[in-house]
Amino acid sequence: MVEDPSCRTFWTDGESLGYNPAYLGGLNDLETRGVLAHEVLHVANGHCWRQGDRDPKLWNDACDYAINPIVYDAGMQLPKGVLVDARFKGKSAEEIYGILAQEKRQKEKQQGNGKKDGGKPDAQPGQQSTPQSAQQPGGTPGGNSPPQSANGATTPCATPESGTSPEAAPSCGEVRQYRGDDKAQKEADWKVAVLQAAKAAKMRGGMGGALEGVVQVAVEPVVDWRAILQRFAQESSPTDYTFAMPNRRYLHMGLYLPSLNEPAVGDAVFVRDSSGSVFDETQAQFDAEILVVNETVRPRRLIVMDCDTRVKQVQIFERGDAVELLPVRGGGGTSFVDPFKRLADEGIQPTFLVYLTDMDGAFPIDEPSYPVLWASTVPLRRAKKAPFGEMMEVIC
Structure with a gap:
């Protein structure tokens, strides 16, 4: 525990838990318990290790949106002004961050258009500027229910210090x-601690469904999707040993040994879900990996399709071409049928196909003869299962 008057509320980095004594003095006992649970759950969820290059303020907000419903589901109380939104319940901090980042860009774009037009920009999608008086937690006495709007839907709340200002501190704690x-x-020590705590809670019969989800996420091994993508591409590329081209390294020794024959790889197809449900950061990182795979495997042609309900853009690069991928084009619903149909209609039999998507759409009826890898932007435990091919989780 670290007494830290320089912070606004509470903070944790996985090892220390800091608090502003003035802020703590304004909390009642139940709120203090809730804030401590809030901070511990951040670390139990691994939020202190997973920020990466993300915007710290937006990452803090995403982590709060992920944690606060769990605290409320446990029957605990949090201070006024915490971040809660029914859209985000059950989602990981990474998923929520993608949504918040997308909405932030849309809001900035609308504000820019508003300035050009001399008018006021529209409100940010999914966000409402709520008066402070309307941000009191409702529900049962004791305040252990999230704030609700007039129609009963859970609504996002601003921080108590400065409304919806992006400079405002996270509602009741900061993830460092x-x-x-x-x-x-x-990180490994915390996973052990989470498992031990879960075991103790189950023995007492006090393990709620939301906490079960926390434990499941906390102990899941982190798999590098880039390595899976590389492995899939290389395994799909034919290689074999042949005596037709002997290994020259051993000919001077009188040994006639086969050499590894790597015939030219055919077409490599990547499909980007352009329905708008795959966020820009994920698309950018996926594009970077397309270039890596192209350099590693060196297919005869690199074919990149953008598809929502229909294919909206096709880019074809021959081996040796400089590859500069255009921005994703689309924005409608989601269907996975058209890319496979187009390949069949044009007689293209690719070496492999990789489809980046949130897995929420209509699948083809017939399984193609070539290998397919579904790159899911939704955790596999919640993603719709593909009727064919292999699946991997892409959480950026």
Whole structure:
């Protein structure tokens, strides 16, 4: 525990828990318990290790949106002004961050258009500027229910200090990234602690469904989707040993040994879901990996399609071409049928196909003869299962 008057509320980095004594003095006992649970759950969820290059303020908000419903579901109380939105219940901080980042860009774009037009920009999608008086937690006495709007829907709340200002501190605590050299060990120790706590809670019969989800996420191994993509592309590319081209390294020794024959790889197809449900950061990182795979495998042609309900853009690059991918084009609903149909109609039999999507759409009826990898932007435990092919989780 660290007494820290320089912070506004509370903070944790996975090792220390800091608090502003003045802020703590304004909380009642139940609120203090809720804030402590809030901070501990941040670390139990791994939020102190997973920020990466994301915007710290937006990452803090995303983590709060992920944690606060769990605190409320446990019957605990939080101070006024916490961030709660029914859209985000059950989602990971990474998923929520993608939505918030998308909405932030839309709001900035609308504000820019509003300035050009001399008018006021529209409100940010999914966000309402609510008066402070309307941000009191409703529900049962004791305030252990999230704030609700007039129609009963859970609504996002501003921080108590400064409304919806982007400079405002996170509602009741700040997630800081752990900076120690033993980050991997610290993360592993927390996973053990979470499992032990879950076991103790189950023995007492006090393990709610939301906390079950926390434990499941906390102990899941982190798999590098880039490595899976590389492995899939290379395994789909034919290689074999042949005596037709002997290994020249051993000919001077009188040994006639086969060499590894790597015939030219055919077409590599990547499909980008352009329905708008795959966020820009994910698209950008996926585009970077397309270039890596193209350099590694060197297919005869690199074919990149953008598809919502129909294919909206096709880019074809021959081997040796400089590859500069155009921005994703589309924005309608989601159907996975058209790319497969187009390949069949044009007689293209690719070496492999990789489809980046949130898995929420109509699948083709017939399974193609070539390998397919579904790159899901939704955690696999919640994603719709593909009727064919392999699936991997892409959470950026």
